Each structure stands twice: as structure tokens, then as C-alpha cells.
Amino acid sequence: MPQTAPSPAILQQAVDDLHDDMIDLLGDFVATASLSGAEQAAADFLEKRLQSMGLDCERIVLDSHLIASSPLFSCPCDPDGGRHNLLARHLPRQRPDGTRGRSVLFNGHLDVVPTGPEALWTTPPFQTRVEGDWLYGRGAGDMKGGIVCALMALQALRRLGLQPAGVVGINAVLDEENTGNGTLATVHALRNSMAKARLSDFDTVIIPEPFAETMMAAQVGVSWLFVTITGRPAHVAYKGQGLNPIEAGMALVDDLKQLEAEWNRPENRHPAFQNVEHPVNFNLGRIEGGEWNSSVPCTCTLGLRLGYYPDADPDTVVEQVSRRLRAKAQALNPALQLEISTRGHRSPGCIYPLDSPAMQTLAMAHRSVHGRDPEHLACTATTDGRHFSLLTDIPVTNYGPVARNIHGIDESVSLASLRRVTRTFAQFIIDWCGVEDAEEKSPLLNRDQK
Numbered sequence: 001m002p003q004t005a006p007s008p009a010i011l012q013q014a015v016d017d018l019h020d021d022m023i024d025l026l027g028d029f030v031a032t033a034s035l036s037g038a039e040q041a042a043a044d045f046l047e048k049r050l051q052s053m054g055l056d057c058e059r060i061v062l063d064s065h066l067i068a069s070s071p072l073f074s075c076p077c078d079p080d081g082g083r084h085n086l087l088a089r090h091l092p093r094q095r096p097d098g099t100r101g102r103s104v105l106f107n108g109h110l111d112v113v114p115t116g117p118e119a120l121w122t123t124p125p126f127q128t129r130v131e132g133d134w135l136y137g138r139g140a141g142d143m144k145g146g147i148v149c150a151l152m153a154l155q156a157l158r159r160l161g162l163q164p165a166g167v168v169g170i171n172a173v174l175d176e177e178n179t180g181n182g183t184l185a186t187v188h189a190l191r192n193s194m195a196k197a198r199l200s201d202f203d204t205v206i207i208p209e210p211f212a213e214t215m216m217a218a219q220v221g222v223s224w225l226f227v228t229i230t231g232r233p234a235h236v237a238y239k240g241q242g243l244n245p246i247e248a249g250m251a252l253v254d255d256l257k258q259l260e261a262e263w264n265r266p267e268n269r270h271p272a273f274q275n276v277e278h279p280v281n282f283n284l285g286r287i288e289g290g291e292w293n294s295s296v297p298c299t300c301t302l303g304l305r306l307g308y309y310p311d312a313d314p315d316t317v318v319e320q321v322s323r324r325l326r327a328k329a330q331a332l333n334p335a336l337q338l339e340i341s342t343r344g345h346r347s348p349g350c351i352y353p354l355d356s357p358a359m360q361t362l363a364m365a366h367r368s369v370h371g372r373d374p375e376h377l378a379c380t381a382t383t384d385g386r387h388f389s390l391l392t393d394i395p396v397t398n399y400g401p402v403a404r405n406i407h408g409i410d411e412s413v414s415l416a417s418l419r420r421v422t423r424t425f426a427q428f429i430i431d432w433c434g435v436e437d438a439e440e441k442s443p444l445l446n447r448d449q450k
């Protein structure tokens with residue numbers, strides 16, 4: 001039965017009352033390490049929590065063969081290994097007339113990026129620490145905090161004796177940081193009736209990535225490239241007889257920086273990135289090579305990340321960059337051998353129209369919390385939003401908390417921001433899905449019931 005919505009002040013109180021629960025939940029979630037390729041402990045952790053809240057949980061297993069023909073498939077970095085996404089759904093009451101409120105899917109990734117040397121962290125990366133307004137740990141911001149906000153929004157409504165009158169899904173996916181194949185697997189399964197849930201169950205998608213409570217309007221494309229250079233080894237005493245592939249690799253990267261600068265020039269920018277200072281980033285993320293300090297090395301492998309605009313095709317970008325690398329190597333020394341391969345991200349960019357009723361409702365919810373409109377972000381990274389934007393007609397954007405040092409040392413997320421995002425999500429659910437009396441099947445999770 002439709003219910004009168006709580007006032008923003010009452011909603012705020014309900015969210016504030018959950019502050020300690022939120023810290024406990026996020027702390028335990030972050031402490032459950034889940035590097036890309038090894039996310040299952042975090043999936044199990046979340047499954048237990050969501051089941052205890054009475055949500056309908058199902059596992060969607062990653063099977064690369066099923067999605068390999070998708071235009072958004074990326075060559076995996078890890079074996080599928082039976083890994084699965086966790087899709088949980090709050091199901092509203094059955095009404096006699098068969099109607100129900102509109103629905104939303106919160107889609108977040110479980111995997112976190114490598115921590116770097118633990119010694120650089122103030123406290124170990126998977127040992128959660130709260131200091132002032134910040135909760136520290138790898139994944140606190142990117143993006144376990146955002147997933148917790150979605151969960152806490154349901155909890156806050158429950159505290160008020162309410163539940164969403166439409167389906168609210170929480171899809172926790174694997175492998176976002178390397179490929180995005182986790183979300184692709186869910187979209188495929190839901191579209192092809194391979195799961196209990198259906199893609200048509202969801203009227204809109206929100207990805208709570210930590211972009212400081214902005215609404216994402218566009219994101220760049222990202223592709224990974226591996227370049228193996230073979231030179232000619234020699235005793236360093238006779239260096240002239242050798243051909244150093246590591247030094248050649250440095251020259252190749254220097255040359256790519258010119259291309260990066262060219263794409264970043266204001267006249268070459270995509271309109272959505274006109275006001276972004278340096279939208280296209282090329283990164284030399286890994287370098288491997290050499291055997292011994294006094295030998296000219298045999299080989300060098302560069303691990304590169306390329307960024308590009310939403311109107312560029314990933315394969316064309318890789319072709320263009322490969323041509324340039326080969327030409328430069330040829331110019332350096334025709335005896336250099338280059339082997340170029342792709343693995344990991346092959347992720348086109350996309351535009352997120354923000355004028356749909358769902359996106360306007362999200363902006364309105366933000367306004368009710370902040371008293372002003374949300375800023376729109378043209379993002380210089382990729383997110384799983386592209387799967388919904390490019391493969392479905394479901395309105396989607398990213399909207400999540402304020403975080404610091406994501407992918408860096410001492411990553412942290414703002415607790416005040418987590419509470420604001422939780423309020424925004426709860427308000428969005430009220431305005432978009434509607435609310436009804438809470439059912440008994442979903443007991444309130446509190447600190448004593450953990």
C-alpha cells in the first residue's frame with residue numbers, strides 16, 4: 001500500500017542513526033580483501049548481509065565464452081575460475097491490481113586494485129581505520145563505500161517502517177578494474193533469461209563510483225596494450241654490439257606522449273571534454289625486462305593504458321597506436337622486434353544523457369540533500385556504466401561518495417559524504433519507486449544481529 005513519504009529531516013535522522021552500523025559494515029567489507037581475480041570472499045560477505053536483510057540473492061557466474069562475441073568483451077587477465085557476481089533484489093509487495101513502483105539497479109564492483117608496498121600505508125591496506133571523517137583501506141572509496149550507501153538507503157527506509165514499492169537491485173560484480181566483464185556477464189544473463197531477474201526488471205541504473213557526488217555526463221574510452229620489444233643482448237663492455245630494448249621502450253613511450261599531447265589539444269577535444277584540462281591520459285603502468293646489470297637486456301615488455309574520446313573506436317585506436325610504435329621502433333633501429341598484444345580493458349567511452357525522468361529524479365534527490373543542483377562530470381576514467389549506456393536503453397549514470405587516493409596509498413572515503421549519498425539514494429527510492437509498509441520478511445539488520 002502506498003505510504004506517505006518521510007520528510008527529508010526524518011530521513012536524515014534515520015541515516016544518521018545508522019552511522020555506526022555503516023562504519024561496521026564498510027569496515028568489515030573493506031577488510032575482506034578482493035583483488036581483481038579474487039573477489040569471491042567479498043561476494044560471500046555481501047551475500048550473507050543482503051540475505052539477512054531479506055533480499056532475493058542470486059549468483060551470476062562469469063563464463064567468458066558466453067560473452068566473447070559482445071562488442072564490449074575484453075580479453076580476460078584471469079581465468080573465469082567459477083567466479084560469480086552477486087545480484088540481490090528487494091521485491092515489493094504484490095498488489096491486487098498487479099502494479100508496482102518503478103525500479104532501480106545499483107551496480108557496483110567488488111574488485112579492488114593492487115595495494116602497492118604495504119610499508120607505504122599508514123596502516124595495512126586491508127586493516128580498516130577510521131580517523132576523523134575518513135575511513136581508510138583499499139576499496140573504501142573505490143568502491144565498497146558506494147555499495148554500502150545503496151544498502152544503507154534500504155536500511156534507513158526500513159528503520160522508518162518502509163520499503164521500496166518497486167524492485168531495488170544491488171548488483172555486486174567482479175573484474176571491473178581489469179575488464180568490465182563482470183557487469184557484461186550480468187547484462188548478458190539478464191537479457192537472455194539465464195537468471196531469475198530480467199533486464200526489463202530495471203528502469204534505471206546508478207553506479208555509485210566515488211566521483212564526489214557528481215552526476216557523470218561522459219566517460220573516456222580505455223584500452224590496455226602490451227608491447228614486447230626484443231633487442232640484441234651483449235656484454236656491456238661491448239655495448240655497441242648490443243641493442244637495448246629497455247632504452248628503446250623508453251623512446252617509444254616518449255613518442256607516445258606526443259600523441260597524447262596532440263589528442264589533448266583544445267581543438268582536438270571531444271565536445272563533452274571541452275572544459276576538462278587533460279582528458280586523455282596514456283600511462284606506462286608496468287615495465288618488465290632485463291636480466292642483469294652488466295648485460296644489454298634481451299627483452300622489455302611495456303604495459304600501457306590508453307585513454308581516448310567517446311567517439312573513437314577501441315580497435316581503431318589500438319591500430320593507430322600500434323602503427324606509430326612500429327614506425328618509431330623502425331626509426332630507432334630496424335633490428336628491434338615488436339610484438340603488440342591486447343589483454344584487459346577494451347572499453348569504449350560513452351555519453352550519459354542526464355535529461356531522462358530517472359536522471360532528473362536523481363538530481364532532485366541530490367538537491368534535497370545539498371540544496372543545489374549536482375555538478376556534471378566528464379570523467380577521464382572508464383566505469384561499468386558503459387555496458388548499460390551502450391548495450392541497453394536503460395538510463396544510467398555514476399553517482400557516489402567523496403574519496404581520496406583511490407588506486408593510491410592510504411585510500412579513504414568520507415563518512416559525511418557516505419551519509420549524504422545514502423540520503424540521496426533513499427530520497428531517490430522514495431521519489432522514483434515509491435514506498436510501502438515494510439514486510440516482516442526483511443528484519444532490520446542492527447549491530448546486535450551481526
Ligand SMILES: [Zn+2]
Nearest residue numbers: 109142143209
Ligand atoms: Zn571503481
